[in-house]
Amino acid sequence: MADQSLLLPPSMTVFERGWLSSNNILFQHEQGTALVDSGYMTHAAQTLALVQHALDGRKLDLLVNTHLHSDHCGGNAILQQAYACRTLIPVADADAVAVWDEERLTYKATGQKCERFTFDASLSPGDCLMLGGMEWQVLAAPGHDPHSLILYCASEAILISADALWEHGFGVIFPELEDESGFAEQAQVLQVISELDIRVVIPGHGAPFSNAAAALDRARSRLDYLASDPRRNARNALKVMMAFLLLETRQFSLQALDGLVRGNRIMWAAAQKLDAPVDKLIVALAEELVKAGAARLEDGELISAR
Ligand SMILES: [Zn+2]
Numbered sequence: 001m002a003d004q005s006l007l008l009p010p011s012m013t014v015f016e017r018g019w020l021s022s023n024n025i026l027f028q029h030e031q032g033t034a035l036v037d038s039g040y041m042t043h044a045a046q047t048l049a050l051v052q053h054a055l056d057g058r059k060l061d062l063l064v065n066t067h068l069h070s071d072h073c074g075g076n077a078i079l080q081q082a083y084a085c086r087t088l089i090p091v092a093d094a095d096a097v098a099v100w101d102e103e104r105l106t107y108k109a110t111g112q113k114c115e116r117f118t119f120d121a122s123l124s125p126g127d128c129l130m131l132g133g134m135e136w137q138v139l140a141a142p143g144h145d146p147h148s149l150i151l152y153c154a155s156e157a158i159l160i161s162a163d164a165l166w167e168h169g170f171g172v173i174f175p176e177l178e179d180e181s182g183f184a185e186q187a188q189v190l191q192v193i194s195e196l197d198i199r200v201v202i203p204g205h206g207a208p209f210s211n212a213a214a215a216l217d218r219a220r221s222r223l224d225y226l227a228s229d230p231r232r233n234a235r236n237a238l239k240v241m242m243a244f245l246l247l248e249t250r251q252f253s254l255q256a257l258d259g260l261v262r263g264n265r266i267m268w269a270a271a272q273k274l275d276a277p278v279d280k281l282i283v284a285l286a287e288e289l290v291k292a293g294a295a296r297l298e299d300g301e302l303i304s305a306r
Contacts, residue, residue: 026054041077048078071112072204144163194216239285254283286302
């Protein structure tokens with residue numbers, strides 16, 4: 001039997017994607033249609049197809065991004081081309097998007113890609129937004145990304161948590177890799193979430209879930225583990241970024257990976273926080289990906305298993 005606590009209002013559909021693309025949340029209501037987050041660029045055609053199919057001839061009026069990591073806004077360009085939809089982005093990224101500064105938007109720094117898009121207005125913490133005929137509060141969610149926002153609907157007790165809270169954990173705390181504060185902000189975000197009345201959480205990745213309290217407990221203990229030795233965050237970040245590139249390109253040599261790590265600012269920052277030489281580190285992390293079932297290693301080539 002379906003978990004009744006996970007019932008979503010009829011105006012809301014969640015497209016659960018994977019790890020390369022974030023989930024997308026579609027709203028259809030007489031007042032208009034909207035999509036929250038648009039996935040990664042290499043999945044953009046699939047994102048458009050999912051939206052087109054669900055809208056069944058209707059137009060997409062509004063596109064909203066929780067944050068501008070490449071796996072959350074990589075479908076923006078294709079959706080804007082298809083629908084000329086009004087687009088709202090977090091206020092703290094508005095200047096960087098306006099001039100398309102790929103360094104500040106972190107695409108260059110992580111080796112990830114994103115097709116250029118535009119925006120019509122920005123969203124700030126404290127704003128209210130109508131999606132699917134429901135009112136959503138815009139909350140700040142720094143930690144994983146200092147500019148990230150999350151959306152909360154009090155009348156339905158639903159939280160769109162982006163990468164601030166997953167059922168098992170949360171996104172990499174990126175600011176700490178470059179010696180900026182992120183653990184304290186993430187703790188504060190978890191505290192804010194814990195004070196909300198929540199029936200369903202729709203995370204940026206993974207299936208929607210209902211037991212927010214248990215997820216918050218897991219997130220807090222994970223955060224304590226990472227914050228008590230920042231090398232753990234750096235090592236995890238490097239592995240996650242490797243896994244992401246592997247999902248995108250399907251295969252690369254360990255030698256090519258060495259070049260990628262050295263050539264991308266955030267990967268390099270993470271590697272430098274660790275005591276091991278980069279080549280040894282890459283082999284160790286590649287072996288961990290193999291052990292986790294995410295990849296196989298053949299003659300120095302790392303091959304995606306997913
Ligand atoms: Zn993210």
